[in-house]
Amino acid sequence: MHSTHPTPEFPSTAVVHVASEADLPPLAARLVAVLPRPMLVTLSGDLGAGKTTLVKAVAAACGLDPADVISPTFGLIHDYALPERPDLPARFVHADLYRLSGSDELAETGWGDAIAGDTWTFLEWPERIAAALPSERIDLTIEIESTTARRLRFTGHGPAAGAAVRMLEPRAGTAGVC
Numbered sequence: 001m002h003s004t005h006p007t008p009e010f011p012s013t014a015v016v017h018v019a020s021e022a023d024l025p026p027l028a029a030r031l032v033a034v035l036p037r038p039m040l041v042t043l044s045g046d047l048g049a050g051k052t053t054l055v056k057a058v059a060a061a062c063g064l065d066p067a068d069v070i071s072p073t074f075g076l077i078h079d080y081a082l083p084e085r086p087d088l089p090a091r092f093v094h095a096d097l098y099r100l101s102g103s104d105e106l107a108e109t110g111w112g113d114a115i116a117g118d119t120w121t122f123l124e125w126p127e128r129i130a131a132a133l134p135s136e137r138i139d140l141t142i143e144i145e146s147t148t149a150r151r152l153r154f155t156g157h158g159p160a161a162g163a164a165v166r167m168l169e170p171r172a173g174t175a176g177v178c
Contacts, residue, residue: 052071063083
């Protein structure tokens with residue numbers, strides 16, 4: 001039997017342009033509004049592209065003090081309890097796995113615990129553990145367009161991630177910002 005309803009294809013992609021860091025809070029709020037639970041968001045981009053800056057903006061949209069969200073380069077994984085709100089998961093995890101040489105080193109980091117349960121996880125340097133990434137996730141690539149401008153490409157893998165990414169597509173009249 002054939003369905004008459006089209007099935008969305010995956011991965012789904014949305015591209016958002018931000019002119020400056022000042023454009024990040026509305027984008028972060030939009031991401032918080034559509035992000036399913038649990039979800040892993042991978043972050044790729046050159047050094048200085050703004051991966052940690054974006055994570056801080058999302059943390060602020062969740063009610064965390066962005067000053068408390070620091071790059072986990074040396075600690076590898078930082079885990080934050082989120083305010084009790086029905087629209088938020090219990091935990092917010094920021095991981096930077098630059099120092100790992102492969103997914104075989106994950107067991108020693110506490111990665112399984114970090115992504116378990118009601119959590120949003122933001123992962124920098126996902127290529128270090130590519131073999132261990134879940135199939136349901138959002139990959140975010142940040143490209144530097146100028147000193148202040150960035151191009152963010154969200155790619156949703158799986159039904160929930162794909163639906164969230166489709167909701168991030170810039171709307172008419174928003175000049176590229178959600």
